[in-house]
Amino acid sequence: ISTVIFNLEKRVTDSRELSIFSGNLLNFKLMGYSPTRVIEIIEHCLHTTFKDLKNNKFRSDFEQSILFVLKSWVNMEFKPLYFDISTDFFKTYSLKADFEHATVNAEELALWVYTCYLRIKFKDYASEALNDLQLASKDFNSATAQQYLSVGTGTFTTAESHYKDSDVICSANDVFATFSINIKNECSESYGKALDFIIRLLQQDFPQEYAIKLSSKAAKLFLPIQGIAKSSTHRFFANALQYPELHDKLAQYADVAMKEFTWYTDVEAGEKSCMPGSYAVFGLALASERFFPLSHRYFELLDDEHQMVHKYFISSLIDRYGLTKNALALICAGILSAQFEMTYKNLATLLEQDAHLSLLLEELKKHQQNDVKEILFSIWGRNYNKTIDKLHPEQQAQIRQIIKK
Numbered sequence: 213i214s215t216v217i218f219n220l221e222k223r224v225t226d227s228r229e230l231s232i233f234s235g236n237l238l239n240f241k242l243m244g245y246s247p248t249r250v251i252e253i254i255e256h257c258l259h260t261t262f263k264d265l266k267n268n269k270f271r272s273d274f275e276q277s278i279l280f281v282l283k284s285w286v287n288m289e290f291k292p293l294y295f296d297i298s299t300d301f302f303k304t305y306s307l308k309a310d311f312e313h314a315t316v317n318a319e320e321l322a323l324w325v326y327t328c329y330l331r332i333k334f335k336d337y338a339s340e341a342l343n344d345l346q347l348a349s350k351d352f353n354s355a356t357a358q359q360y361l362s363v364g365t366g367t368f369t370t371a372e373s374h375y376k377d378s379d380v381i382c383s384a385n386d387v388f389a390t391f392s393i394n395i396k397n398e399c400s401e402s403y404g405k406a407l408d409f410i411i412r413l414l415q416q417d418f419p420q421e422y423a424i425k426l427s428s429k430a431a432k433l434f435l436p437i438q439g440i441a442k443s444s445t446h447r448f449f450a451n452a453l454q455y456p457e458l459h460d461k462l463a464q465y466a467d468v469a470m471k472e473f474t475w476y477t478d479v480e481a482g483e484k485s486c487m488p489g490s491y492a493v494f495g496l497a498l499a500s501e502r503f504f505p506l507s508h509r510y511f512e513l514l515d516d517e518h519q520m521v522h523k524y525f526i527s528s529l530i531d532r533y534g535l536t537k538n539a540l541a542l543i544c545a546g547i548l549s550a551q552f553e554m555t556y557k558n559l560a561t562l563l564e565q566d567a568h569l570s571l572l573l574e575e576l577k578k579h580q581q582n583d584v585k586e587i588l589f590s591i592w593g594r595n596y597n598k599t600i601d602k603l604h605p606e607q608q609a610q611i612r613q614i615i616k617k
Contacts, residue, residue, distance in 0.1 A: 217257060223266040227273040234277040238285045247323035254278055254330075268473060279336050282327040286344075290324050307351055316352060324348060325357045329387055333419075335477070360387040368413065375409050382409040389419040389477060393448060394427040400455035407452065407461050411468050420471045420488065423478035424448045435495050439524035441484040445476050449491035459496055463506055466492040473515050486521045487514050494525045497542070498532050504542050511542075511549035520552040530558045535568040540575050547590045548583050555593045563591060569607060576614045584615055 215221045224230060236242055237250055245253075257278070262271040291297065294316065295305040325348050331341035348357035359366050363373060364386040375382040379402040381394040391413075393406045410424070424445040433450045434442050452458050469489035479485055493510045496503035514522070526546040533539035543559070562568050572591075576584050588611075592599040600611050 213253065217253065217261050220261065220264055220266075224261075224270050227270060227277075230270060230274050230277050234274070234281045237278075238281045247317075247319040251323060251326050254326075263473070271473070275334055279327075279330060279334060282323075282330065283336075286324055286327050290320055305347075311351075313353060321348065321352055321354055322356065325354050325360070328357070329360060332388060364388075368416065368418070372413065372416065375405065377405070380405050382406055384409075384413055384418065386419055389422040390425055391422060392425045392427075395430070395451075398428065398430050400457050403448075403452040403455065404458055404461060406448075407458065407465050411461075411465050414465075414468045420474045421477050422488070423476055425478075426451075435491060436498070437494060437524050437528045439484075440486070440491075440494075440521055441479040443476070443478045445478050446491050449495060453492070453495040453499065456499070459499060459503070462492045463496055463503060465489070466496070466506060466510070470510060470513050472513050484521050485519060487519060490522070494522075494528075497525075498528060501533070501538055504538055507542055508545055511545045514549060516550045520550050522546060522550065523552050523554045526554075527556055527558060530556055530562070535559075535562045535571055537571060537574075540571055544575055544579070544587050547587055548579075554590060556590055560591050560599075566604075569603070573607070573610050573614070576611070581615060588615075 216224060237245070237253060240247075240250075257274060261267055262274050287303075291305060294308060294311055296308055298304045298306075325345065328341045328345040328348065330336075332338045332345070345357050345360060348354040349361055363370070364384070367386060368384070373384045373386075379395075379397040379399065381392075381396065382405070383392045384390070385392075391406075391410050393409075395402050395406070414420075423443070426444045426448040428447075428451060430451055432442075432447060433454070434440075434446055435450050435453075440446065449462070452462060466489035469492070470487060472487070474488055475481070475485045476488055476490070487510075489510065493503075493507055497507045511522075523546075526543055529539065529543055529546070563572060576587065579587065588596040588600075600608055603611070
């Protein structure tokens with residue numbers, strides 16, 4: 213714990229080590245730790261140990277492992293002390309007839325509430341965890357559970373986590389990692405105020421993974437990009453992007469929001485997951501070349517091993533701008549920014565023009581051999597050599613030379 217977890221002198225070896233560590237951490241007789249100390253260690257793991265580059269690949273393994281151990285402790289050790297448990301078909305819990313608040317161990321209660329918080333945060337049967345949080349609030353009089361349900365962790369003041377005027381009502385709960393935005397007046401000022409609200413909290417260590425719950429009477433609008441999720445968060449940014457006067461503020465939001473290894477939480481984990489800031493970056497780039505530098509920063513930052521949704525954005529960039537020097541540089545940066553295999557037929561069609569092919573040759577000269585091959589695959593597929601063979605001999609020779617460099 214000192215060497216690996218806190219001092220980061222050695223890296224975590226493998227997921228088996230994590231499993232053993234997590235299991236022993238909740239063995240109070242073995243470790244001699246209090247529940248409060250266990251919470252401190254878990255928090256350090258989540259916010260420091262597994263955000264360190266040498267341990268980051270085990271981040272999700274740790275989250276799953278510690279959640280499993282915490283749930284096992286709750287169900288096998290904590291709840292049996294205070295609940296009668298029925299196992300007919302499904303487990304049901306009812307408070308024991310002789311239950312008294314005075315008998316509840318305060319630190320163990322805090323660990324139960326903390327387990328609920330983590331389950332909600334990591335979407336581990338969150339509705340079940342919410343029910344437990346409500347039990348802890350109502351029947352155990354847990355002030356922490358009551359606070360979590362009403363305002364969040366308490367890290368932020370009411371003035372920071374709530375805003376209301378005639379245009380918009382904004383609130384934020386850092387336990388559920390949600391921004392609730394109720395647009396009363398559909399205008400740029402409303403969305404501008406909402407963006408200011410979100411930016412301020414993100415600058416004050418609001419959870420980096422979150423969702424925006426939008427309430428709006430406007431028609432449902434989404435970005436003109438096939439293949440990305442139609443979530444409430446997506447809709448908020450599509451609405452805000454309608455107002456050119458907000459574009460600079462949206463760019464400011466994106467710069468604050470973009471963090472590697474983080475995701476919007478209202479999209480199921482998988483192919484459509486995307487880093488916070490994605491919808492603003494996509495929309496701004498499609499609106500104006502002025503925001504291409506922002507897109508370049510985005511491509512450099514995103515988690516290239518796990519995010520692939522931006523492959524659809526690249527296709528929309530090709531349709532929007534065709535092939536210019538700046539657009540092609542951005543398109544190639546996007547192609548190289550993730551480990552997906554996608555062939556852009558719209559790009560291949562444009563390259564049938566000699567002028568466009570000349571632009572490609574100039575762009576390819578900037579890249580290393582493997583990257584050049586990846587770009588060519590994205591244009592002409594696995595058999596790109598056959599397409600190259602059909603080009604003018606001089607063009608063939610130039611591409612072959614670039615590939616061999």
